[in-house]
Amino acid sequence: MAIGGSLKRVASILCGASLFWGVAGPGHCAGRPNILLILVDDMGYSDLGSYGGEIYTQNIDELAAQGFRFTNFHTSAFCAPTRSMLLTGQDNHKAGLGNMSELLADNQRGQPGYEGFLNGQPTIAALLRADGYHTYMAGKWHLGKSADKLPVAQGFEESVVLAEGGGDNFENKSYTPGYASLHYYEGAKPIDLPKDFYSTQFYTDKMLGYIDAHANDGSPFFGYLAFQAVHQPHQAPTDFIERYAHVYDAGWTAIGDVRRRRQLEIGLLPPGAREPTPAGPDWSALSDDEKRMAAKRMAVYAGMVEYVDMSVGRIVEHLRAKNLLDDTIILFLSDNGGESAELMKMFPDYYAKNFDLSYERLGQKGSYSEYGPGWASVSMTPFSNFKGSAAEGGVRAPLIIRYPQKFAVGRTSGAFLSVADITPTLLELAGARAPSADPKAFLGVSMVPLLTQKADDLRAGATFAQEVAGGAAVYGGDYKLVRNAPPFGDFKWRLYDLKKDPTESIDLSGQDPQRVDALRAAYADYVRANGVVEVPDDYAVDAQLKKNMQRGK
Known part of the structure; x- marks a missing residue:
């Protein structure tokens, strides 16, 4: 018997034995929910309307209004480590992504936990598939390119993916000199992209097709929709860009102020919280041409975000039309903070040669756009720093979970959460088996007590640590001890009270050395337990990226 048939037979037996909780839903056994996990790339904390932004994101905001909005959710500082934690529930060093392959320090090469691909930890897809779920993926993978590392070998029954960390959104074209070429796969088969390819539309269409193909066979589904958006290059259909013409003419300082006021109004920011040091140049010091170009760069970004929102709306309406919406847990999150890197300044010849950089074509097919630290700081309002940093601006992200059949509606939680919590949460909600009976089988913990309002804190009295590319953080209660490598910091440890000073x-x-010592001791335990290989003292994220690109990683 084929493995799919075996799994369906096992699931049928288990359903018949009433081993799963809940109320019967259409198209699958009693109470086993469908799961749709939607991940966006490099989207900032405040870009959504429900988090204070001015971008039109009505569909995603409705998910928040109909579910839980989390304001203290943490990822890794970079995308691939976050994805490894998301899909395994493990620390990134345990899963094989101790650092991005693009950023590996010389002393980390060849070390256990730094393989640059998933190194054997079972994924949520593999665990759910073994318990009778259909498992689908569409989008960016970035967790291994060889045949035995692609999603089809990691528990996904159906998949269409970009193997690399990013790419052009209109054609099969690298966005960076770090990738000589890009590789798209459906299952294990390389594919050509359609002539009308736009990444967000393509992945949405594929996910809906996978869902429809097995919608009536009695098995629930797990769908992982990992958009390339809004990773650079920022590109969107022209009509979506035009909707934001002149919206950003006032500049990043003014728009950031508007977002902060909005966050105060909706209760996401405590009164009296200080504004971090502004990033990017003084807007008033820019020339008129520089302002015009910068404003359009943000308009392109906003249009790209709105296209994601429109696509989420398509999915919701499709599920509703198929009578599947109320039986589907929908999660929406970003993988890290907004991206401040200015690759055009690092590799000017590459972008001048391969892209149309004109104002008129900005955001369209053939163009390249990135928005730099000024707008990245707006995306991360109210926090300091950006993607790549262990500061909150690098690791604080939006998370929305909708499942009104079981959870309260319109709730906001400020409990500390990690992206590693999602796998154990979904396994519990699905009634699926963990890879081990050991309650410490995961780094993450189940969020179900929060979602069912039986608890308001999952880690009372415990510390939580993480590290990637020299940036490290240790959380203990309201306090955070943090260290950043250049260009995001100077390797010095600093202590903050996040409740009073987010x-x-x-x-x-300097005022609380005993707490510093205690949190540093907790970090030392974390390093030993997870095999962390610390970067050398002269490591700098941007310099290492350039070095690795020049030698082909």
Whole structure:
């Protein structure tokens, strides 16, 4: 018997034995929910309307209004480590992504936990598939390119993916000199892209097709929709860009102020919280041409975000039309903070040669756009720093979970959460088996007590640590001890009270040395337990990226 048939037979037996909780839903056994996990790439904390932004994101905001909005959710500082934690529930060093392959320090090469691909930890897809779920993926993978590392070998029954960390959104074209070429696969088969390819539309269409193909066979589904958006290059259909013409003419300082006021109004920011040091040049010091180009760069980004929102709306309406919406847990999250890197300044010849950089074509097919630190700081309002940093601006992300059949509607939680919590949460909600009976089988913990309002804190009295590319953080209660490598910091440890000072503006390390020592001891335990190979003292993220690109990683 084929493996799919075996799995369906096992699931049928288990359903008949009433081993799963809940109320019967259409198209699958009693109470086993469908799961749709939607991940966006490099989208900032405040870009959504429900988190204070001005971008039109009505569909995603409706998910928040109909579910849980989390305001203290943490990822890794970079995309591939976050994805490894998301899909396994493990620390990134345990899963094989101790650092991005693009950023590996010389002393990390060849070390256990730094393989640059998933190294054998079972994925949520594999665990759910073994318990009778259909498992689908569409989008960016970035967790291994060889045949035995692609999603089809990691528990996904159906998949269409970009193997690399990013790419052009209109054609099969590398966006960076770090990739000589890009590789798209459906299952294990390389594919050509359609002539009308736009990444967000393509992945949405594929996911809906996978869902429809097995919608009536009695098995629930797990769908992982990992958009390339809104990773650079920022590109969108022209009509979506035009909707934001002149919206950003006032500049990043003014728009950031508007978002902060909005966050105060909706209760996401405590009164009196300090504003972090502004990023990017003084808007008033820019020339008129520089302002015009910068404003359009943000308009392109906003159009790209709105296209994602429109696509989420398509999915919701499709599920509703198929009578599947109420039986589907929908999660929406970003993988890290907004991207501040200015690759055009690092590799000017590459972009001048391969892309149309004109104002008129910005965001369209053939163009390249990135928005730099000024707009990245707006995306991460109210926090300091960006993607790549262990500061909150690098690792604080939006998370929305909708499942009104079981969870309260319109709730907001400020409990500390990690992206590693999602796998154990979904396994519990699905009634699926963990890879081990050991309650410590995962780094993450189940969020179900929060979602069912039986608890308001999952880690009372415990510390939580993480590290990637020299940036490290240790959380203990309201406090955070943090260290950043250049260009995001100077390797010095600093202490912040995040409850009073979420923007990390007041360093308390000199006032509370005992707490610093305790949190540093917790970090040392984390390093030993997870096989962390610390970067050398002269490591800098941007310099290592350039070095690795020049030698082909």
